[in-house]
Amino acid sequence: MLRVGSVVLGVSDMRRAAAFWCAALGYVPREEMEDDWVVLVPSQGAGVQVALALSRTPVQDHPRVHLDLYAGDAADQAAEVTRLLTLGAHRVPWDLYPDDPDFVVLSDPEGNRFCVIDTGRH
Numbered sequence: 001m002l003r004v005g006s007v008v009l010g011v012s013d014m015r016r017a018a019a020f021w022c023a024a025l026g027y028v029p030r031e032e033m034e035d036d037w038v039v040l041v042p043s044q045g046a047g048v049q050v051a052l053a054l055s056r057t058p059v060q061d062h063p064r065v066h067l068d069l070y071a072g073d074a075a076d077q078a079a080e081v082t083r084l085l086t087l088g089a090h091r092v093p094w095d096l097y098p099d100d101p102d103f104v105v106l107s108d109p110e111g112n113r114f115c116v117i118d119t120g121r122h
Contacts, residue, residue, distance in 0.1 A: 006039060007048060007067065010055025011110045014038065016088075017052050020109050023087050025050065025069075059111035062096070066113045068103070073120030077104065081116050 011017035018038055022028060027040040027050065036054035041047070050067075071077035081104050085091070092113055094105040103115040 005049065006051040008051040008053050009112050010057060011052045012055065014052060014054060017108065017110050020088050021050055024084055063113050068115045068117050070117050070119045074118050077116055077118040
């Protein structure tokens with residue numbers, strides 16, 4: 001049986017990306033960071049690993065794969081979006097929002113898109 005081991009993001013600045021995702025998720029490098037690869041793991045407990053790989057390909061405006069980060073409710077979502085923006089994330093002018101979205105599209109400092117979801121609406 002297969003299982004997901006890591007979600008891998010392509011980045012152009014390994015140290016900048018690792019600093020952002022460690023602060024955003026409360027993760028730490030699993031082992032010493034290399035120039036072209038690092039695996040980030042939760043600092044406490046279990047969770048999905050996020051790996052960063054050096055990439056020279058451009059960021060996709062509408063990526064086929066992205067991270068969904070879950071917030072507890074609308075207030076938590078707003079607080080997390082603000083926190084992530086102060087860490088270096090950017091709002092993405094997303095042209096595919098539905099009329100009443102439960103998600104906010106952001107990008108990390110590398111331009112990788114991700115969503116912050118208000119899970120209290122489900």
